Amino acid sequence: MFKRISALVLAGLTALSVTACGGGDGTTSAGTGGGGDDTITMGFAQVGAESGWRTANTKSVQESAKSAGITLKFSDAQQKQENQIKAIRSYIQQKVDVIAFSPVVESGWDPVLNEAKNAKIPVILTDRAVDSKDTSLYKTFLGSDFVEEGKKAGQWLVDEYKDSKDTVNIVELQGTTGSAPANDRKSGFQEVIGADPKFKIIASQTGDFTRAKGKEVMEAFLKSNPDIDVLYAHNDDMGLGAIEAIEGAGKVPGKDIKIITVDAVKDGMQALADGKINFIVECSPLLGPQLMDLAKKVVKGEEVPARVVTEETTFTQEQAKQVLSSRQY
């Protein structure tokens, strides 16, 4: 009986891992271990395909690798650290020229990064950082500056209300508790608005970066705080959910309650162009070209800065209308 069960479980798990892999389409571009003399081989361990942002990030990396003439070995970790560690180990065994990855979580990378260091394969972090004290484990970290994003959001608010003396009541929808973007977007925002006592954050709660939670939390905010002037959401999706809650309460998003979000994904830009969001701070996933430039330099042995910030901008409603049609994600 036990054998029968375990055989079935095994079969089920196999079937399931096949299905689960369907999420990330671009698997490795074949080839027997890299390390050729002229072309660079890069092993890229992606987090997963959890959002439109991430998918755009994957596409950007894949396309810019192709146009830069870099052979890309791509793996999708399905948001699990152990999968990423496995992928990095296999890249080390295949002797790729450079490894790039977006760490799922911040800690626990020292052993596998040491293995890469011992194999003399340079590592580039993209999008997310690791909290290792040993900075020699990676060459550079390419990604957005989340604190800066929070500051940009706060700066717009300060400018918008510079002529007003009244108290500005702000509610905040935080990202997933403990994640770097949530922590940093919160602290950057507070740093800027904290200088003026008229800005008051009257409620702040996590919306887990999702629309459904954003809506649910905003509904509760609207009931417990009758006087809300501004909503600051750590990403577009929570902001979009909150817009529905605001409309359900009979208020006009963008007018009665001003909305600031971060990311600039397509749905968010659409809402911005429609006047339902007032300001979006971009968090660009299109870091492929920058990554390929860095990879080439690192492989050649050139010095690169330890921290490279993704090129990003901000959007007002007018700007959104102009660029909406050309947005890739």
Place this chain on the structure above:
Amino acid sequence: MRRLLWPAVVLVLLLALNIFFTPSFFSVQVRDGHLYGSLIDILRFGAPLILVSIGMTLVIATGGIDLSVGSVVAISGALACLQISEDAGLPMAVAAALGLCLVLGAWNGFLVAAVGIQPIIATLILMVAGRGLAQLITDGQIITINDPAYKVIGGGYWLTVPFGILVVIAVLGITAFLTRRLALGMLIESVGGNAEASRLAGIRARGIVIMVYASAALCAGVAGLMISSNVSSADGNNAGLWIELDAILAVVIGGTSLAGGRFSLSGTVLGALIIQTLTTTIYSIGVPPETTLLFKALVVTAVCLIQSPSFRAKAFRRRGRSAPTQPSPEERVLAGRGGTA
């Protein structure tokens, strides 16, 4: 009926707690032609959880468990939104989504009843694979749709009442009728008590088990439609994430034993309402996000302890009050696995 006393007390206490932080908590008004207020919110956002919990109650009554409902929620929403985004029309989209859910539920039931895999493993397969399937359907993206008719299911109103609440009342009514007015409930409990003995007594245990898993998946499917309709988008990654655990918790808080053999639908509804009220309370009174989970855990622990007759007996005895030497009627019911809701 006494079994429902403690969950009801806890629910009332939680609601009362809000008065201190939000004076207008109990006010329900009509705004923009529909009911508006915190209590309505609790029912509206709790509707998917209540639905999933109703299905889970029946599964647990057969001595099983269904971990896959969260994934089924995601699949249902994803398929419906995909169909609508491809202009398949609302009836087609809803039918396709719910049809697929029925098939998935029947598959779970087949693995449990016909193949003999333990329920926790059998449904674990779909729990993990189903998330993948949902992502496959949405292509890893969030599908945003704009269909006013679909929006009604989870975010709309009918005669000022949120439509989701009406769906819950309908499903609850049908389930209560089938299980408590017809013999079905007794058959389910008998299969949960002893499947083999039930079979020898002439009950088609396999059919019953497959049916309860299919109905659990159907409930989850409707919940999935609601969740995706509420935000007009399908999110394969996050829709219904961990809702299976909340549903199991709701069932347990409601007094249904995980060992199977008896169940209480009204208890489950109370349990689900407690969980949703707790969530809303956390937002309203401003518990910091870092301590939210701990706060929830403390309340749930308190609820579970207060419901345990043996804990109550011990706690009261320690304080020197007169402790009953005979087991209370409630305990006899628990020990005898009898009772109906």
